[in-house]
Amino acid sequence: MVVVVSAAAAEEEEEDVTVREFDGASDHDRAAVERLERACEVGPSAGKLCLFTDLLGDPLCRVRHSPAFLMLVAESGAGGEVVGVVRGCVKTVACGRRGRDDELELFSKVGYLLGLRVSPAHRRRGVARALVARMEEWFRQAGAEYAYVATDRANEPSVRLFTSRCGYAKFRAPSVLAHPVFRHDLAPPRRAAVVRLCPRDAELLYRARFAGVEFFPRDIDAVLRNPLSLGTFLAVPDARAWPGGGGAGAEPFLASPPASWAVCSVWNCKDAFRLEVRGAPRLWRAAARASRAADRALSPWLARVPSVPDLFRPFGIHFLYGLGGAGPDAPRLATALCRHAHNAARRAGARVVATELAACDPLRAGVPHWARLGAEDLWCIKRLADGYGDGALGDWTKAPPGASIFVDPREF
Template sequence: MGEVDKIRVREFKAEIDTAAVEEMERQCDVGPATTGGKDDIAGKKKKKKDKRKEQASMFCDNMGDPLCRVRHSPDYVMLVAEHGKEMVGVIRASIKTVTRGRKDAEGCPVYAKVAYILGLRVSPNHRRMGIASRLVEAVEECCRKEGAEYAYMATERSNTASLNLFTAKFSYTPFRFPSVLVQPVHAHPLTLMTRGLPATTILRLSPALAEPLYRRLFSTSSEFFPKDIGAVLANPLTLGTFMAVPSSCATTSHWDPRRSDTGGLPPSFAVMSVWNNKDVYKMQVKGASAAAKALVRWARAADERMPWMGIPSMPDVFRPFGVYLMYGLHAEGGAGPALVRCLCRLAHNMAREDPGCAAVVAEVGRSDPVRAGVPHWRRLSWDEDFWCMKRLSQPTNRDGGPDDYADWVRSQPSTDVVFVDPRDF
């Protein structure tokens, strides 16, 4: 019996597998220093350590919950791989129904059931044994049985190991390329108002009011908008939905987002929801130089003692930290971009009040107009988050041949807006 034949893939069982999975994942660091992407991928040779040029690496802490990144999805799958009695690999997938960014003949949104594959890890001592392939094959089959029509994954362009595995071996197609925009949380609060922006009011919307607003704004004009958006907005991890409007509009009662006519919304507005990813998992930078750590400590201390100077200080990312995710970003009207900046500063100040929250993040379509209003640091952000997709079941036309129009993978983008579900981040 070969080593590959000794690999067994099965469903994750929390009561017996949690400790083993956590121990294995501690060996698999996440980030550009080793993987170049969000998730570790088997089959990539580990770089030899060079003590003269030691690089910082990002580590992920699931805080004792291996299901943390899929637990809040409508349905999910988690599989583990064992070599003998040793845990050597893991993979996860969340399953949900999302929009395709277009309407049907009756003007209703077109939906598809998709599986988002994430969290693929293989023990460093068991790579190049085909474990990753076994895990991907198994999770695709599980998702197919659950009715998923498509599967997709996300990684950075530089993560060649991940891209080669999914595109070359499993026929995934590079599909969409949203941008991840990261703003560090400074010690000083940010002023909400920007120069040239008229008096502004920020309204907090209840989930009952936010849901019809989001359905109106995104259900037919964006891809990956979740059909169960109400569950996302009502989840305790959603800290609130906020709308910024000129104060002159906020004092009137003639607009209502539940109305379908053009008078249902103010002429200029921006909307955003905040997801507390800090309570899902945490990150930590390890391996940074002593000089880098000292510089961060100095800038942070100076910012805390002299907040009026507005020093763009870096938070202490060398200890476990969390992030807030801004999702559902949308703006309309001439003041829209400025109102988006106002909401982003509000999210920053909320994160500043939460100990251990080090960054505010947004992921938006690369050509989404709202991107212009999202403040971020280029060195912490990346322009292209590669989303690769595969059709799990082949659609056919009336003649029994392949229906390219029905195949989302083959279709041209119908919109610049990609809705990023915070449960998958």
């Protein structure tokens, strides 16, 4: 598919670009996208750290695990240089509950925009808008009712692009909570047991307790069975609170759960892409090296030295998705899950464990994290057409936020 767009920007001269589908079999396209990615630092600026993303030679790795996906590139009219790229996927997600007792789970088909990059020399010339417009056209053709995108709240040009020029509305403001992986294991909280669930039990639990959470993917079974999903783990006050052993499955737990519990799954981003911190002052690098040296020297006696792994070279992360639970002790049980995930990440060679939670999610209090490593996201949403009818949902763009949000690891 090819479409020629004359993309105009209010501040600068317009630029003629050709927007077409990325050709994964073309060495030219792969090399051009790789150069473009390397030219674009991702993350907040203005004195803060920036992250560079290395896609490990697979430009489609961020979307290829979704049910339907597309990658577009923009070529400059003068010479055919690739000056922009965007990825998108379409899936069906939960958009809330309705009914007298919230018994009706509502789903909507949505398109997700990610990986939008424009060459620094071609910014503010309408290239990004041309890419977004063409991707939205594909969303509509695929039957999507809404499009949404996640950006950093501190990235003002990106926020202006979507809210002022592309018609998106600010929707949700989750936070990425990240924690470095130390050289030593972290001790679990007392009175907490972590049980590994098989994919069937994990699916039953998620569908029974999370199917009404915003952005919960209807194809959760495909997510849980993906090779990058490293397992689902349930934290309970005592191992006896999980009656699913011996082939009983999740049904007894769902019929009579303990007063408090927490669950999460782990996604191996390390085998999909690598990150690298750029722009850190020499003092920060020296402090990180000193913390690792202290950890090596003192860890036999002080097992909790907060060492900083080497994040100034490419590193991998493990992402915790589906983090949720119930009961007054759920935050502490979430801590047990995070520490369990930390220890597994250390053995696997990942240097950061991260998750993303809604602003008012009560489990945030139990997630250990370093503010410097995280980010404050802004999710923007757009209704693609008025012809679908409001039905039981109404206009999702105007719905108030819930206590939690489900972050699909295929889009992280």
